[in-house]
Amino acid sequence: MLAACVAVFYHPDDKRYQSLNGKKTIVPLYEFSVPIMADKRVDPDKGSGLVMSCTFGDLTDCEWQKQYKLPIKEAIGKDGRMTKISGKYAGMPITKAREAIIEDLQEAKLLVNKKAIKRAVNVHERCGTPIEFIHSKQWFIKYLDLKKDLLKWGRELNWHPLHMKNRYDNWIKGLQWDWCISRQIPFGIPFPVWYCKECDEIILADEKTLPVDPTTDKPSVKACPKCKCKDFVPESDIINTWATSSLTPQIVQTLSSVNPKKLFPMSLRPQAHDIISFWLCNTVVKSQLHHKTNPWKDVAISGWALDPKGKKMSKSKGNIVEPQKIIEQYSADALRYWSASSKLGEDMPFQEKDIITGEKFSNKLWNASNFALSHLKTYNQKEKLLCGFDHWLLSKINTLITNATEQFTQYEYAQARLGVDMFFRQTFCDDYLEIVKDRVYNSDRRGVAEANSGRYTLYHSLLSCLKMIAPIMPHVTEEIYQAYYKKHEKNKSIHITDWPKELTVDKTYEKKGDRAIEIIHKVRKFKTDKQVSMKAPVILTLDQKDKTLLKDFIEDLKAVTSAQEVKFDNTLQIDLVD
Numbered sequence: 080m081l082a083a084c085v086a087v088f089y090h091p092d093d094k095r096y097q098s099l100n101g102k103k104t105i106v107p108l109y110e111f112s113v114p115i116m117a118d119k120r121v122d123p124d125k126g127s128g129l130v131m132s133c134t135f136g137d138l139t140d141c142e143w144q145k146q147y148k149l150p151i152k153e154a155i156g157k158d159g160r161m162t163k164i165s166g167k168y169a170g171m172p173i174t175k176a177r178e179a180i181i182e183d184l185q186e187a188k189l190l191v192n193k194k195a196i197k198r199a200v201n202v203h204e205r206c207g208t209p210i211e212f213i214h215s216k217q218w219f220i221k222y223l224d225l226k227k228d229l230l231k232w233g234r235e236l237n238w239h240p241l242h243m244k245n246r247y248d249n250w251i252k253g254l255q256w257d258w259c260i261s262r263q264i265p266f267g268i269p270f271p272v273w274y275c276k277e278c279d280e281i282i283l284a285d286e287k288t289l290p291v292d293p294t295t296d297k298p299s300v301k302a303c304p305k306c307k308c309k310d311f312v313p314e315s316d317i318i319n320t321w322a323t324s325s326l327t328p329q330i331v332q333t334l335s336s337v338n339p340k341k342l343f344p345m346s347l348r349p350q351a352h353d354i355i356s357f358w359l360c361n362t363v364v365k366s367q368l369h370h371k372t373n374p375w376k377d378v379a380i381s382g383w384a385l386d387p388k389g390k391k392m393s394k395s396k397g398n399i400v401e402p403q404k405i406i407e408q409y410s411a412d413a414l415r416y417w418s419a420s421s422k423l424g425e426d427m428p429f430q431e432k433d434i435i436t437g438e439k440f441s442n443k444l445w446n447a448s449n450f451a452l453s454h455l456k457t458y459n460q461k462e463k464l465l466c467g468f469d470h471w472l473l474s475k476i477n478t479l480i481t482n483a484t485e486q487f488t489q490y491e492y493a494q495a496r497l498g499v500d501m502f503f504r505q506t507f508c509d510d511y512l513e514i515v516k517d518r519v520y521n522s523d524r525r526g527v528a529e530a531n532s533g534r535y536t537l538y539h540s541l542l543s544c545l546k547m548i549a550p551i552m553p554h555v556t557e558e559i560y561q562a563y564y565k566k567h568e569k570n571k572s573i574h575i576t577d578w579p580k581e582l583t584v585d586k587t588y589e590k591k592g593d594r595a596i597e598i599i600h601k602v603r604k605f606k607t608d609k610q611v612s613m614k615a616p617v618i619l620t621l622d623q624k625d626k627t628l629l630k631d632f633i634e635d636l637k638a639v640t641s642a643q644e645v646k647f648d649n650t651l652q653i654d655l656v657d
């Protein structure tokens with residue numbers, strides 16, 4: 080870089096060099112002279128305490144060039160090779176030139192000291208090649224002066240999870256350049272700009288004629304307004320992808336025929352954490368600059384799907400799992416079920432067994448729904464009385480609705496999924512379906528009102544479960560809805576029905592029902608231990624204390640445990656009938 084040397088700097092407090100102020104020094108090998116200047120950005124403890132400044136050495140060099148109006152000298156060309164000004168090294172790649180120049184310095188006995196140092200070098204994120212600054216014309220959006228506003232706009236967003244706001248703040252605080260939006264690659268959105276061939280005047284396209292490609296379309300003026308020249312050069316740069324994707328809310332707005340005005344500002348930006356600096360931040364910038372408002376109210380930041388070993392998936396490493404294949408092999412619902420298990424903001428390794436769990440859950444939804452709905456063929460929705468276990472289940476589902484609503488509102492879909500999943504498997508399928516079966520099968524023996532109470536409960540609890548899991552498993556829930564609920568609920572699709580509402584029930588039944596469930600589980604365990612069928616008849620002796628508590632549960636309890644008789648005594652006892 081000696082060829083590009085434009086000045087030598089020292090720290091103004093550095094007594095060793097204060098006497099050199101205003102003097103000049105000769106650049107070795109090249110023999111031209113450069114000024115010696117004082118600047119506070121020099122670290123006097125680093126090396127000799129003297130810094131050689133080349134126009135494009137690093138960011139400080141660029142700042143010095145601007146501040147002290149130093150000449151612009153380019154030692155490295157766009158091809159990554161040394162330029163003409165480097166003399167005999169011209170055409171050499173950077174590393175080769177570095178070796179050659181050290182050799183020459185040594186030969187000329189100009190090298191007084193040489194030691195290995197460690198320093199941070201900016202590299203290309205994909206291939207690790209060190210980055211060199213080069214001189215080129217680019218398009219920028221000016222925002223370095225808006226740091227304070229940018230931080231304020233970030234505070235005005237509702238962050239889910241909150242700690243992701245730190246990434247936004249750190250990015251803003253660390254900004255050193257305005258936003259460079261131009262790229263020199265063939266594909267992308269063109270800048271609608273021409274230049275006057277004579278005076279370089281910038282000619283912008285008429286907004287009404289957009290989109291415009293200046294390489295094929297004619298400029299908006301016949302002659303340059305400045306010099307009357309009639310020849311124009313089209314801008315060949317394209318707009319960087321983040322500069323266009325930062326307009327997604329506005330683009331989506333133009334695509335909607337329904338209330339486009341209502342769509343902006345939007346309620347939510349869901350995205351992953353790796354592009355907070357690019358996509359999220361830039362969308363805020365564009366929205367604020369164009370519309371003086373944030374583009375959305377909430378942001379929900381998800382994590383990454385990692386490979387099974389917890390490593391980042393990448394094409395070059397060959398550890399990619401293709402979603403399309405998973406969808407074909409299992410189902411979209413199974414894949415969604417898995418991805419909805421990720422905690423907001425946290426990465427999650429991909430495990431095929433979790434997809435299988437999703438597939439099984441989808442099957443369970445389908446089978447259990449078919450079973451439940453097969454009892455609802457001749458049913459009208461009006462309930463007159465509710466049995467104990469029906470109060471119990473609906474009370475539980477009310478709690479589930481409250482929780483899931485809150486969790487979805489906070490974008491904690493993983494918690495909502497877990498809650499509905501557990502409820503459906505355990506409370507609904509394992510417990511309630513087994514209990515209500517006898518009542519809805521045998522209305523002649525158990526009573527029509529009792530059967531209808533069960534049907535009412537089945538209808539509403541299943542529908543609520545389906546609605547709550549529908550955002551995560553949209554296909555299987557829609558299929559079930561279409562097959563049965565549509566004709567009762569009137570909405571064309573489950574996805575446009577109202578969110579489940581809590582039903583009026585007697586909450587006191589929840590505790591009583593829990594006690595009854597406890598007894599059922601004990602009987603099941605007893606039969607498992609004795610290695611007999613779940614249908615094996617027993618005589619059930621309950622604790623006297625439970626008599627009043629369980630009075631509305633006895634008939635169901637009897638049926639589900641296959642108890643021939645339920646008695647009351649001092650303690651709980653289960654006896655097999657021989």
Ligand SMILES: [Zn+2]
Pocket residue numbers: 203205206207208
């Ligand atoms: Zn690279």
Ligand SMILES: [Zn+2]
Pocket residue numbers: 275276277278279280303304305306307308
């Ligand atoms: Zn002109």
